[in-house]
Amino acid sequence: MAALFGSRVRRLRTAAGLTQAELGEKTHVVSTRITQVERASGARPTLELARALDAALGADDLLVDLWAYVYREGFPDWSRAFMAHSERAVAVAQYVAHVVPGLLQTEEYARALLSVGRTLRSDAQLEERLTARMGRQARLRSSDRPDLWVVLDEAVLQRPIGGRPVMRRQLTRLLEAAAEPHITVQVLPFDQGEHDVMGGSLTLLTLPEGAEVAYTEGAHYGQLIEDPAEVRSFAVTYDRLRAAALPPLMSLGMIRSVMEGNHRGASVPSRSERRRLAQEQLQQSGGRRLRGGGGGRVSRPRPRT
Numbered sequence: 001m002a003a004l005f006g007s008r009v010r011r012l013r014t015a016a017g018l019t020q021a022e023l024g025e026k027t028h029v030v031s032t033r034i035t036q037v038e039r040a041s042g043a044r045p046t047l048e049l050a051r052a053l054d055a056a057l058g059a060d061d062l063l064v065d066l067w068a069y070v071y072r073e074g075f076p077d078w079s080r081a082f083m084a085h086s087e088r089a090v091a092v093a094q095y096v097a098h099v100v101p102g103l104l105q106t107e108e109y110a111r112a113l114l115s116v117g118r119t120l121r122s123d124a125q126l127e128e129r130l131t132a133r134m135g136r137q138a139r140l141r142s143s144d145r146p147d148l149w150v151v152l153d154e155a156v157l158q159r160p161i162g163g164r165p166v167m168r169r170q171l172t173r174l175l176e177a178a179a180e181p182h183i184t185v186q187v188l189p190f191d192q193g194e195h196d197v198m199g200g201s202l203t204l205l206t207l208p209e210g211a212e213v214a215y216t217e218g219a220h221y222g223q224l225i226e227d228p229a230e231v232r233s234f235a236v237t238y239d240r241l242r243a244a245a246l247p248p249l250m251s252l253g254m255i256r257s258v259m260e261g262n263h264r265g266a267s268v269p270s271r272s273e274r275r276r277l278a279q280e281q282l283q284q285s286g287g288r289r290l291r292g293g294g295g296g297r298v299s300r301p302r303p304r305t
Contacts, residue, residue: 001066001069001070002040002044002045002070003040004066004069005037005040005045005050005063005066005067005069005070006037006038006039006040007038008059008062008063008066009034009037009038009053009057009063010038012057012058012059012063013034013038013057016057016058018057019031020034020035020038021034023053023056023057026052026056027049027052027053027056028052029049029052033049037049037053044070044128045067045070046124046127046128046131047064047067047128047131047132047135048127048131050063050064050066050067050070051063051064068132081224082203082213082215082222082224085205085207085213085224086136086205087136087139088207088208089146089205089206089207090144090146090147090206090207090208091146091147091148091149091205091206092146092147092148092149092203092204092205092206093149093150093203093204093238094148094149094150094151094201094202094203094204095150095151095153095188095197095201095202095203095238095241096150096151096152096153096156096201097153097155097156097197097198097199097200097201098153098155098156098159098201099113099156099159099161100152100156100161100170100174101150101201102133102136102137103136103137103139103140103148104137104150104173104174104177104183105133105137105170105173106166106169106170106173107130107134108162108166108169108170109161109162109166109167109169109170109173110130110133110134111126111130111162112161112162112163112166113161113162114126114129114130114133140180140182140183145182146182147182147183148182148183148184149183149184149186149242150183150184150185150186151186151187151188151238151241151242151245152174152185152186152187152188152251153187153188154187154188154189154190154254155190157171157187157254157255157258158258168259171255171256171258171259172259174255175252175255175256175259178248178251178252184248185248185251185252185255186242186245186246186247186248186251187245187246187251187254187255188241188244188245188246189245189246189254192244192245195240195241195244196237196240196241197216197237197241200216200217201216201217202214202215202216202234202237202238202241203215203216203217204231204234204235204238212228212231212235213225213226213231214230214231214234214235216234
């Protein structure tokens with residue numbers, strides 16, 4: 001993809017009658033950088049440079065669109081496949097153990113997270129990753145936005161990523177997001193104890209054609225699961241997490257208490273009481289009933305038509 005991007009830049013530059021040095025002046029980079037882009041050598045172009053090239057060459061967003069594929073090329077095959085599925089999903093269900101999911105992160109919070117990590121090589125790479133992460137949030141504001149259901153471990157609320165002012169603004173963002181009709185946020189409290197997804201995260205994606213995929217992730221690894229039987233198993237696991245978590249309204253209350261600094265691990269309702277409260281909220285909102293059984297599985301969110 002980097003080679004394709006470079007060939008398009010070269011073709012557009014030639015058609016515009018510009019030398020590499022002249023294009024460099026128009027995009028505020030040295031001519032050797034243009035050479036690197038055209039030859040797909042050196043560092044990959046940043047989104048900022050792709051936008052500048054697009055504007056200078058009158059490419060009508062062609063280079064910006066291609067850049068997304070150049071960016072993904074640096075990721076493993078399974079990661080690129082997950083990104084592609086995510087952009088098409090009509091419903092997203094996530095459990096996260098340590099950090100707020102990328103779709104709901106503030107820019108400050110995301111910057112603090114992306115500033116650490118073994119693969120970070122430069123400030124330019126940080127800005128590239130930050131721009132890409134913030135750009136993916138645009139789908140939540142689009143006409144084809146997916147339904148989003150997020151279960152946060154209580155640890156997500158308690159760890160002050162970026163410092164307490166940054167974390168306070170992030171918690172405010174969670175409350176604002178949960179007010180949207182297509183977004184649901186729940187908190188899984190510490191007193192729930194052990195569960196099947198401890199130490200990592202789980203994402204379930206429902207695709208437009210009705211197929212589902214699952215994605216599990218740890219600090220330095222990820223796995224895309226597409227086998228239907230395995231995906232169904234992960235779906236049951238997610239249903240159990242939702243049933244064990246605090247109901248949405250109570251979850252928002254916990255987020256507010258942490259944000260206001262007065263949450264001291266106060267007692268939360270028992271699992272049976274949480275189940276009763278969740279049932280009442282589902283009935284009040286017109287949702288389907290929780291299924292019986294020891295696992296506490298609930299009906300899973302489906303895309304609205």
